[in-house]
Amino acid sequence: MEKKYIICGIIILFFITGLNxxxxxxxxxxxxASYIVNEQTILTVVNINGQVEITSWDGDNVTINAxxxxxxxxxxxxxxxxxxxxxxxxxNIQTKYTGLSTIRGSVDMNINVxxxxxxxxxxxxxxxxQIANTNGNITTSSSNGGIFxxxxxxxxxxxxxxxxxxxxGTTGIKDTIRxxxxxxTVEMADIYDDLIIDTSNGPITVYxxxxxxxxxxxxxxxxxxxxxxxxxxxxxxxxxxxxGTLGSDGHKIDIHTSNGKIQLLKLIRK
Numbered sequence: 003m004e005k006k007y008i009i010c011g012i013i014i015l016f017f018i019t020g021l022n023x024x025x026x027x028x029x030x031x032x033x034x035a036s037y038i039v040n041e042q043t044i045l046t047v048v049n050i051n052g053q054v055e056i057t058s059w060d061g062d063n064v065t066i067n068a069x070x071x072x073x074x075x076x077x078x079x080x081x082x083x084x085x086x087x088x089x090x091x092x093x094n095i096q097t098k099y100t101g102l103s104t105i106r107g108s109v110d111m112n113i114n115v116x117x118x119x120x121x122x123x124x125x126x127x128x129x130x131x132q133i134a135n136t137n138g139n140i141t142t143s144s145s146n147g148g149i150f151x152x153x154x155x156x157x158x159x160x161x162x163x164x165x166x167x168x169x170x171g172t173t174g175i176k177d178t179i180r181x182x183x184x185x186x187t188v189e190m191a192d193i194y195d196d197l198i199i200d201t202s203n204g205p206i207t208v209y210x211x212x213x214x215x216x217x218x219x220x221x222x223x224x225x226x227x228x229x230x231x232x233x234x235x236x237x238x239x240x241x242x243x244x245x246g247t248l249g250s251d252g253h254k255i256d257i258h259t260s261n262g263k264i265q266l267l268k269l270i271r272k
Contacts, residue, residue: 029076033068033084039093041118044138048096050082052109053129053147056121058136059114064093072107082107092122120156130165139176139194148184157194166204185262189269190214196254205262209269215252220244223260231268 045064047054059065066086072079081101087094095113099105110129115121120138124131130147133140139156142149148165151158157176160167166184169175174192178200185204191211199206205225212232220227220243227244234246257264 028071028073029079031070031079033066033070035086036063036065037086037088037093038062039064039116039119042091043119044092045113045115045119045121046092046094047111047113047121047124048094049109049111049126049129050097050099051105051107051128052097052111052126053131054111054113054124054126055132056113056115056124056136057132057134058117060117061114062116064116064119065114066095067112069110070107071110074106078106082109084109093119131160141177149181157192186259190255191269191271193253193255197256199255199257201259201262203261204259205264206257206259207265207267208257209267210248211269213249215249216255217247217251217253218245218255218257218266220257220264220266222258222262222264225259225261225263227264227266229266232266234266 068084070079070082081099083098083100085096085098097109115136121136121140122138123141124133125143128146129144131142131144131149133154134152137155140154140158142160144162144165146164147162149160149162149167151169151172153171155173157174158169158172159177160169161178161180164183165181167179167181168187169179170189174194175188175190175197176194178198179186179188180198180200183203184201186199186201186206188199189209193216199208210232222242226241232248234248236246238245
């Protein structure tokens with residue numbers, strides 16, 4: 003019996019020692035930089051694991067304040083690089099992981115941009131995206147996290163696998179607004195082309211410019227559809243399926259949720 007206890011004790015000690023070498027207190031590192039840009043500059047951002055927040059400021063440079071974190075020690079943290087490159091008019095900010103396995107850390111970015119530069123794309127593999135008071139026709143995507151866009155002079159598309167999407171105060175919407183699991187709230191002042199607004203699980207609220215010309219189809223598998231404050235020439239009116247025309251024929255807007263209510267409301271801009 004005593005021999006069994008000794009063997010068990012050795013196994014437990016070995017297990018704890020192994021964990022000690024792999025997992026521990028959070029190690030933190032900081033990346034702070036500033037870059038000279040002009041009104042022709044186009045910004046792209048690619049992050050691996052962490053949130054990205056972009057807003058405008060009164061300065062002339064693009065500033066990056068990023069926090070890198072890992073619970074697997076400094077050696078693992080050193081495998082996470084933030085690369086900033088210029089290519090023509092493009093300023094590209096990209097997080098790269100040089101390790102052999104899945105990234106074991108995170109990078110949260112806070113980026114300030116001058117009012118006159120353009121943002122083209124923002125992507126993160128796991129984290130929220132927040133963009134406010136900027137310019138550009140922006141494509142945004144996250145594998146897991148909410149996307150929040152406010153006051154952008156440009157057309158927006160947004161896709162995430164899991165999270166709430168909210169787009170307000172923009173010139174318009176382009177291509178796709180999609181989440182696999184979460185609510186969608188969109189202000190639609192204009193549309194760039196045919197548009198899909200889709201969630202697998204959550205309600206959709208769309209505030210639409212009543213002067214738009216578009217064909218709108220709305221479907222929900224398990225709730226109801228309501229519209230008010232707009233003149234929709236209805237071709238099909240069912241509780242879970244509505245097809246109608248706003249104004250004259252225009253681009254197609256397809257709004258769908260598998261589990262949630264759809265509301266189509268009049269957009270009022272102050």
